[in-house]
Structures are given as C-alpha cells and as structure tokens.
Amino acid sequence: MIGPRAQSGLTLVEMVVAIGLLALIMLLLYQGTYTLSRTSNAVESNVERLEGLIATHRVLRRELAQMQPAALRDARNAPIPAFTGHRAGMRWLAPLPVHRGAFGLHWLALAVEGEGSARTLILTYSPMTRDEPTATPSPAQPDGRVVLLEQVAEVDFQFLVKDELGRQTRWQTDWNETAQLPAAVRIVVKRSDGSAPVDWLFPVRAIQDAGSAGTEGLFEGA
Amino acid sequence: MTSVRDRHPVMARGVGRDLGFTLLEVLVAFLILTIVLTLALRVAGSISRASGLSSDYAFATMQAENVLAEAQLAGELAPGTTAGVADGQWHWRRRVSPYREPGRAFDANPAWQLVRIDVDVYWSRGGRERGLSVSTVRLSRRP
Numbered sequence: 001m002i003g004p005r006a007q008s009g010l011t012l013v014e015m016v017v018a019i020g021l022l023a024l025i026m027l028l029l030y031q032g033t034y035t036l037s038r039t040s041n042a043v044e045s046n047v048e049r050l051e052g053l054i055a056t057h058r059v060l061r062r063e064l065a066q067m068q069p070a071a072l073r074d075a076r077n078a079p080i081p082a083f084t085g086h087r088a089g090m091r092w093l094a095p096l097p098v099h100r101g102a103f104g105l106h107w108l109a110l111a112v113e114g115e116g117s118a119r120t121l122i123l124t125y126s127p128m129t130r131d132e133p134t135a136t137p138s139p140a141q142p143d144g145r146v147v148l149l150e151q152v153a154e155v156d157f158q159f160l161v162k163d164e165l166g167r168q169t170r171w172q173t174d175w176n177e178t179a180q181l182p183a184a185v186r187i188v189v190k191r192s193d194g195s196a197p198v199d200w201l202f203p204v205r206a207i208q209d210a211g212s213a214g215t216e217g218l219f220e221g222a
Numbered sequence: 223m224t225s226v227r228d229r230h231p232v233m234a235r236g237v238g239r240d241l242g243f244t245l246l247e248v249l250v251a252f253l254i255l256t257i258v259l260t261l262a263l264r265v266a267g268s269i270s271r272a273s274g275l276s277s278d279y280a281f282a283t284m285q286a287e288n289v290l291a292e293a294q295l296a297g298e299l300a301p302g303t304t305a306g307v308a309d310g311q312w313h314w315r316r317r318v319s320p321y322r323e324p325g326r327a328f329d330a331n332p333a334w335q336l337v338r339i340d341v342d343v344y345w346s347r348g349g350r351e352r353g354l355s356v357s358t359v360r361l362s363r364r365p
Contacts, residue, residue, distance in 0.1 A: 021248060025255060032259040039266040043273045050277050057284055160295065184295050196281075196309060201288040203295060 049151075049195070056121070056148040057200060060187070063108055064202040068093045069181050083182065085159050085175040088112055090185065096125060104128070110148075112155050117192040121149040153192040160184040181205060274347070279354065282343040285312040286356045289341045293318065299337045299362040315342045321359050337362045 010018070069082055083092045089111035096106045105128040113122050126143040159175045159182035175182055181204055189198040243251075285308055293299060293316060305315040321338040336359050344353030 017245075021252065025252060028256065028259060032263060035263060036266050039270050043270055046273050046277060050280055053284075054280055057287075061287075184291065196311075198281075198284070199288065199308070200284065201291045201295075203291045 049191075049193075052149050053198060059123070059148070060110075060200070061202055062097070063094045064092070064185055064204050066094045067181060067204050068095070068105060069205075079178040081176060081178045083175060085157055085182070085185070087157060087173045088155065090157055090159075090175070093128060106143075110155075110157075112152060117151065117153065119152045119192070120147050121152050121155055121189070122146070123148050149189065149191075151192045152189060154190040156186075156188040156190075158186040158188075160186070271348070275352075278345060278347055278352065282312060282345060282352075282354050283356075285314060286341045286343045286354065289314050289316050289343070290339060290356065290358060293339050293341075294360060299339070299360065301337070311345055313344050316340070331364075333364055334361055335364050336360070 067083065084090065089109065091107060091109040093105050094108055095104065096108075106125045107128055109124045111122055111124070112119050114120055123146045124144065125146075156173075158171045158173055160171055161169045162183035163169050171186065184204055185202045187198075187200045187202070189200070191197065288308070299318045301318050301320060303315060303317045305313070307313050317340045319338050319340075321336040323336075338357065338359050340355060340357045342353055342355045344351060346352070
C-alpha cells in the first residue's frame, strides 16, 4: 500500500496557500490596473474640458473686444441693432481672425443647442455683405459653425449698461438697443458634469474704449 | 547522471524533488509586483494632482482677468487696494497705484494718467497655498 507520504504532489495546505496568494496577486493587479485606467480617463477628460474652456474664453474675449458698433438700416430705413442679446444667447458684429480664411465683418452668434445634459455652446458666423448689410443671417444656415463647449447644462448671458459718463449702472438680461453697445458681457456657464460653474466677464470694445469714451484732453500733454 | 535539477542553481536549491518555485521566490516576486504597482499608482496620483493643479491655475487666471475687467469697467481708478472672494475659493486682491515713468511727456497730461493694476489670486488646495499675479497698465482719468 502506498501511504500519503509517498505520493508526490501538493498537500491541501500548500494548495490553499498557493490559490490564496494567486487570488491576492490577481486582486492587486486588477485594482491597480483599474485605478490606473480610471486616473488616465479622468485626467484626459479634465484636460479636454480645460482646453475647451480656455479656448472658448480666448475666442470670446477677442471677438467681444472687437465688437463693432454699426449704424445699420434696413430697407425702410429703420435702424437695425448691431448687437442683440437675451438670456440664452447673443448676436454681434465683429471681424473674424484671419486664419478662418475670411476677412471683414461677420455676424457672430452664440447659442446653446440640444437637450438635457448633451447641450453644447455653439458659435455660428456668416459674413456681413456690403451690398446687403442688413441681411442678418438665418440661424439655420450659417457659413460656419464651431462647437465651443460640450456638456453644458445652462448658459446665462447678462449685459452691462453704461451711462454717458462711462459709469456702469446695471446688468440686464435683454439687449435690443440700436444706438448703444453694452459695456460688458457676462457669461455664466453651468456644466452638466457637476464641476464648478464658470463666470466670465468680457469688456466690450476693450481695445477702442480708451480712445472712444470721452477722450478729450487725452493727447494734449503729449 | 546529473539531472536538470542538479545543474540548475535555482532548482538545485529547491525543497527536494519538487520542480517549481519555493515559497521564498514567490514572496520575492510578489514583493516586486507590489513595489511596481505602488510606484505606478503613485505616478498616477501625481499626474492626477498635476492635472488638478493646472486646472486651478487656468481658473485662477480667468478669475484674475475678471478682476482686471471689473477695474476697467469701473471707469475711474482710484489708487488703493480692494479684495474679495469669488466662488468661495478664489481670493483676490487688486492694487491700483499711479504709474510713473519720469521724463515721459504723458506724466504732464492734465486730464489723464497711467495707473498700474496688480491682481493677485490665491487659493489653497490640499493644504497648500498657491497663487498667481497679473499686472497691467491702464489709462484713467485724473481724479
């Protein structure tokens, strides 16, 4: 008879220890790779979101700083506002950067599209034609369309009113004046991924402002 | 007759007839795996922290630009310091001081002056205080 000692093989205890070790190693490996891939995804989406925010901030700051006041009139000689705004969007006139391949003034419009959590902030643009400057573009057929921000829950627009002396008076949510541009635009973007809302303050016509709002005496001493 | 076991240093050290790893070898391998995983996780953690930090700096920069824009919109810029907190996280401080470059004709202008605006934004993350500063020179009416 062959006793248990003579058998070559693993004892139950050795087996249990081996399986236990293996399980521990597998668990550790799984958790490690899971954490690594989650971190990598989180970092990637974070960077993507951040890039989108920075690019949007840059584009809007430039395009709002270059906003043009235009005394436009339609066929019946009624003035057309160069800037209109409401709570959820706005439209204005500004030159586009050259790399877009288009010189001259363009109608630019910001609006939020989509439903639920899949909303996006869209910038559309169409050239302002010389012979028919009053033809405001139809939002359905713009020349260009850029998705600025994705995963947007809500975007709020506010417009700053200034009096004749250049003092700021109040913020309002609608702008239909034909004779005046707002002094600044405030855009609050609430994002649907739960991250903190973004609050942007853009001075309008920042470049020209120093030379337009009552500059008497500016160059006398020079 | 020499077997593989006898010639192979690792196997020769083995428990006896059993072909395979000793417990010690398995433990060493296990230890190496743990060290490598710990290092990888630590790297991942620092990457994630760095990403959060860069996001902080981007938001702080936007905050600083908002504070600058507010100063610009205020029209008249009186020298002095203002401070505030935005979103309960971004502490900002704005200093307005006269900007003089001796010898420049502009200093003699009766109605306008140059003012220097310094904006500091600081915040804390993970118990560490961080901050950034931006400065600019703007035109302002003389008071």
